Amino acid sequence: MKLFLDKGEQVKIEGRIDSTVFNCTLSGTRLNEDHSRHYQELRPFWIEGLRLQDAMAGKSRAEQEALYERFRQVMARRRACEMDYIDANPDNPLAGYCLTKIPIDSVLTYHERLADAARNSIFRPLLEPLLAKAGKYRLIRLAEAKIVAGSPAPDFTLKTADDKNFTLSSLRGKYVVLDFWGSWCGWCIKGIPEMKRYYDRYKSKLEIVGVDCNDTPERWLAAVEEHRLPWINVYNPKDVPAAEDISVEYAVSGYPTKVIIGPDGVIIGKYAGEGPDFYEALHKTIQ
Template sequence: MKNLCWMLLGASLLTACSPAAKMEISGTLNGIESDTLLVNHRSVDGGEARLDTVPMLNGQFAFNVGDSVLKQVYIYAKPSGNGAVSMKALGLVLLPGRPVTVSGTLDDYRLSGDAFYEACNELNEQLRPCITKLDSLSKVCMQMEVDGIPADSIRLAYAPSREFLNRMQDLRCDFIRSHADQDVAVYALSRDLSVEKIGEMLDVVAEPVRTGVMAPLYRQVKDGYDKEMARRAAAERVKEGNAAPEFTLKDLKGNDFTLSSLRGKYVVLDFWGSWCGWCIKGVPDMKKAYAKHKAKVEFVGIDCRDTEEKWRKAVEEHDMPWLHVRNEGDPDVSVLYAVRGYPTKIVISPEGVILKVVVGEDPEFYTYLDGLLK
């Protein structure tokens, strides 16, 4: 029966790769011990990420990722047993209606099937020497850590990486300039460029490319850039001693909650998410602090980057008794408050002044709150 299953799988792979039944992504990958791939994919213009498993036979695979929209796809080898997923990943942008064929290994591969994918190869090949150097440095430094070498020495050994990282930035920018009228320019724009370089390159990409098939990815990059610029500006305002920015968000009952409605009370804004491990780990301590101080302070949980369903489920599951609102991103209150890490807790005075900002699940927050409200 097992052999019959493999025969059927082989037949399905051959059929999937035939012109009559072309799959969106297919090919052959070498150097993978597993017989199964993990495929993480997400529509560029929104939606939750999906994780699918894809069988392999003699290194061959073929599959569809569903909706015919622009997608970001990452392919990993499924670990055997209880092993951790390898950090090696094959990443690509899948254009709607343009199947791609993959060949090589997870960290050294080629794409074919469309001029766009061939152009992606060109960029990857230009970057490969720097990536190889960085990988070598990382391996050396990891071994130094295993050998108990002091951290200062490890940092010194890794210092040359800055040269290669800067070189990669320059290569990507040069590539965008030379391919400004091609879809691949947006692909290059979305791949590990610094915020400063993105700002320089946004207007280099030709207008027809910005508004064509790559428009969702271009908007994603530009929105990220705009948010970072807004966050940097907010960081200058959101400082201890300054007025807390006003905002209005929906609570669990669908009613509007406005920060100024709590004027006259101490307030703790807790930026969190159900996906944030440290946020969830900190819930028991938050509940203790709330029980101790709820007569003098209002806690406001501001959920970020969750679906409404996950938000509601987390509040109920972890029995968090304080006020909860959801940051849907329009406006993005996490940007308004220059939030860069989760959880972030901000203590506000009865007069609406920021008293304390604590990033991460840090005992400092509870010590400060106890001292403030004693």
């Protein structure tokens, strides 16, 4: 359980370990007292969630999956409790904190329901990055309808590893794979050898464009050199507004994500994760 302190405030904590979940009450400030009461509403969900997690030990895969589904349902009810609190207490600063505990696709909707007292409380430093993340998420969901087979691939211009401008449309006439990746992404790195094999096999007809995301320029360049990436490599700056982010425009929500584009600039397919479906599709497309 968390407690919240501003300069000069004092809070009293009384509690005990009960059912593996700390059972306590807070007093001394209104915010902590409100939080203490709300915690008691949430506590049954935590207890049930821990019980289900403990029950998974030693069970078969099928039994674990069934228990995990029940766990997900319990956590969904917990999140619903947080949203109910926001609706019932829109002017309470604690409602701002509850906003950080709900699904990302609900954040903007529930933030609009908050009064200024909750929006501008001591939790504002937590809310600002959360709202940016939620805004980016919403744009990605909107972009998904455009990044489908048969749609034109959005054009873009980014800097290459040798600091030159690269424009996607300059590759018209060849098959293109956009590989959204990052030096921090284990699955992206794991897939590099297979990507190299397919590039060597089809490079007379195919160009790969590695679009590095969520990296610093230094880490990106070091990774390009370390892994000796032979294709075009461009950097997608991580500090640009979401509306200007190429990964958002291509509805990238996980890494790696690969997009196959035809010689006419039309999307053939989009593939999330590192799996055989992408390579099978690429082979069938180009052979």
